[in-house]
Amino acid sequence: MYKVLVSDNISPKGIEILEQEADVTFNPDLSREEFLDIIGEYDGLIVRSMTEVDKEALDKARNLKVIGRAGTGYDNIDIEEASKRGIIVFNTPTGNTISAVEHTIGMMLALSRNIPQANQALHEGIWDRKKYMGVEVKGKTLGIIGLGRIGSRVAVRAQAFGMKVIANDPYLPPEKAAKINVPLLGFKEVLKKSDYITLHTPLTDETYHILSHKEFAIMKDNVRIINCARGKNVDTQALAKALAEHKVAGAAIDVHEVEPLPEDNPLLKYQDRVIMTCHLGGTTTEAMDNVSIAAAEQVLDVLNNGLPESPLNIPSINIQEYNKAKPYLNLVNKLGNFIAKWKGHERIEMIEAEYGGEVIGHDLKPFTTSLIKDILDPILDSRVNLVNAQLVAKERGIEIKESQISKPDGVNNIIRVRVKTNKGNYSVAGTNLPIGLRIIEINDFRIDLNLEGKFLVISYQDKPGVIGKVGSILGQDNVNIASMQVGRKSYGGQAIMIIQTDNKPSKATMEKINKNIELTDLTYLEI
Numbered sequence: 249m250y251k252v253l254v255s256d257n258i259s260p261k262g263i264e265i266l267e268q269e270a271d272v273t274f275n276p277d278l279s280r281e282e283f284l285d286i287i288g289e290y291d292g293l294i295v296r297s298m299t300e301v302d303k304e305a306l307d308k309a310r311n312l313k314v315i316g317r318a319g320t321g322y323d324n325i326d327i328e329e330a331s332k333r334g335i336i337v338f339n340t341p342t343g344n345t346i347s348a349v350e351h352t353i354g355m356m357l358a359l360s361r362n363i364p365q366a367n368q369a370l371h372e373g374i375w376d377r378k379k380y381m382g383v384e385v386k387g388k389t390l391g392i393i394g395l396g397r398i399g400s401r402v403a404v405r406a407q408a409f410g411m412k413v414i415a416n417d418p419y420l421p422p423e424k425a426a427k428i429n430v431p432l433l434g435f436k437e438v439l440k441k442s443d444y445i446t447l448h449t450p451l452t453d454e455t456y457h458i459l460s461h462k463e464f465a466i467m468k469d470n471v472r473i474i475n476c477a478r479g480k481n482v483d484t485q486a487l488a489k490a491l492a493e494h495k496v497a498g499a500a501i502d503v504h505e506v507e508p509l510p511e512d513n514p515l516l517k518y519q520d521r522v523i524m525t526c527h528l529g530g531t532t533t534e535a536m537d538n539v540s541i542a543a544a545e546q547v548l549d550v551l552n553n554g555l556p557e558s559p560l561n562i563p564s565i566n567i568q569e570y571n572k573a574k575p576y577l578n579l580v581n582k583l584g585n586f587i588a589k590w591k592g593h594e595r596i597e598m599i600e601a602e603y604g605g606e607v608i609g610h611d612l613k614p615f616t617t618s619l620i621k622d623i624l625d626p627i628l629d630s631r632v633n634l635v636n637a638q639l640v641a642k643e644r645g646i647e648i649k650e651s652q653i654s655k656p657d658g659v660n661n662i663i664r665v666r667v668k669t670n671k672g673n674y675s676v677a678g679t680n681l682p683i684g685l686r687i688i689e690i691n692d693f694r695i696d697l698n699l700e701g702k703f704l705v706i707s708y709q710d711k712p713g714v715i716g717k718v719g720s721i722l723g724q725d726n727v728n729i730a731s732m733q734v735g736r737k738s739y740g741g742q743a744i745m746i747i748q749t750d751n752k753p754s755k756a757t758m759e760k761i762n763k764n765i766e767l768t769d770l771t772y773l774e775i
């Protein structure tokens with residue numbers, strides 16, 4: 249049973265899902281030392297933003313195969329180091345979008361109307377209507393930096409309040425902004441024109457301190473700042489200075505450069521003008537359930553050989569595409585397994601994936617990567633998965649080819665896998681039919697068998713009596729034949745026999761076949 253560690257607080261809904269298939273440790277209170285001590289035992293890890301999954305942790309995580317971020321931001325995970333070790337990393341970026349949007353709007357309104365301060369005063373017995381004079385947001389300009397999932401939804405809600413919304417996002421296709429009537433402007437222009445500036449960017453080298461001294465200097469006087477994205481997007485010292493100089497009228501900050509907030513955070517001095525929450529953007533019942541369920545399901549998917557919906561270090565396909573592609577990924581998986589078990593003992597020099605028919609409508613890169621993984625993982629000592637499969641093939645000098653079959657013969661979809669080894673060339677092809685996955689070719693001979701079960705694959709020089717002899721040895725040894733197909737190039741030429749059996753032939757039966765019949769190859773494999 250796989251072992252999964254959940255080292256941050258997630259909703260019990262995800263834990264319940266995990267517990268159906270894995271041995272789960274849920275401990276959000278681990279100290280760093282305790283985390284480092286035990287991480288080596290686990291196959292899967294689920295975190296939020298509090299667990300630091302850095303090189304030191306990954307060095308100790310010798311069994312780890314997947315890291316799921318139950319949430320959006322993944323700056324606490326060293327993706328590059330994880331990739332080097334073949335660890336799949338994914339996040340669940342849509343589960344808390346709405347909560348983060350609503351928190352941003354809540355923060356903007358609370359900031360404008362001094363709601364937290366007035367509430368605090370009342371609780372202290374102070375009734376002061378003059379002190380807590382507010383401003384309306386209607387008619388004000390809201391500048392959004394980062395018009396992605398959250399930024400775009402904040403825009404639509406702010407427009408409903410009668411705000412004029414402008415944005416900066418150099419990576420967004422302009423049509424997306426046009427669709428919601430938000431002009432995309434230069435970064436400085438947004439800073440200069442806005443009464444409110446809200447950040448919705450990920451933390452990258454480029455967005456680290458995207459608001460600092462220079463940027464505050466060019467903003468309008470009395471600008472208000474909202475940050476519900478990443479703490480390090482804003483230079484806290486520079487913001488404190490801009491508050492001190494009354495350049496910035498107020499700020500609403502959910503995320504902080506250092507979390508939990510240290511006592512010497514300079515914004516704590518500005519209780520009248522700065523409202524702060526403890527990274528609560530994604531903390532709602534709904535968001536917590538969403539991200540917990542999504543992370544749990546995907547960790548199990550990955551451990552069971554599937555793909556996550558939002559991978560951070562493997563070729564990504566969207567969810568609809570993934571669901572449509574799943575039967576073909578299963579086909580690739582079974583064909584890859586077939587090859588590994590059939591020819592994995594030979595030295596593989598080339599792997600070619602040929603795709604034909606309906607399957608060509610899909611993004612083929614994840615299929616080919618998956619195929620390489622399925623062939624190489626069972627036969628190499630090191631772990632091969634979707635993260636490092638292409639890299640491992642390259643390192644081992646295995647040539648990878650991908651091609652398309654223009655007219656698949658008699659089927660509406662086909663995937664054919666060819667391998668060249670130090671001993672010869674081999675191929676196997678399959679198709680996805682409504683009745684299930686079928687193996688339809690082996691070494692270019694047409695066959696038609698269910699691509700699941702117990703197989704005997706036999707290569708031999710065609711001559712009378714071989715089929716009968718194999719059949720009678722299996723019969724004598726009580727190995728029941730479920731179905732059988734033979735193919736040959738020409739009379740007396742190379743032939744192949746593929747037999748599906750109900751039970752596994754014993755070692756003695758295999759030896760008997762090998763001893764009594766002249767064969768070029770005899771392999772038993774289970775798919």
Ligand SMILES: NC(=O)c1ccc[n+]([C@@H]2O[C@H](COP(=O)([O-])OP(=O)(O)OC[C@H]3O[C@@H](n4cnc5c(N)ncnc54)[C@H](O)[C@@H]3O)[C@@H](O)[C@H]2O)c1
Binds near residue numbers: 322399416450454478
């Ligand atoms: N406070 C919270 O609890 C909370 C909850 C969810 C998400 N978040 C954070 O909110 C942020 C946005 O999340 P999202 O789901 O909208 O992400 P997203 O990827 O959908 O959107 C981010 C946008 O930022 C843009 N961008 C990237 N670099 C930029 C740059 N240098 N200048 C301007 N724009 C740039 C991207 O093009 C993209 O459109 C992330 O940092 C995420 O971690 C916080």
Ligand SMILES: O=C(O)[C@H](O)COP(=O)(O)O
Binds near residue numbers: 296298
């Ligand atoms: O990026 C996110 O998803 C949010 O910042 C929420 O982080 P959290 O899971 O630590 O609350």
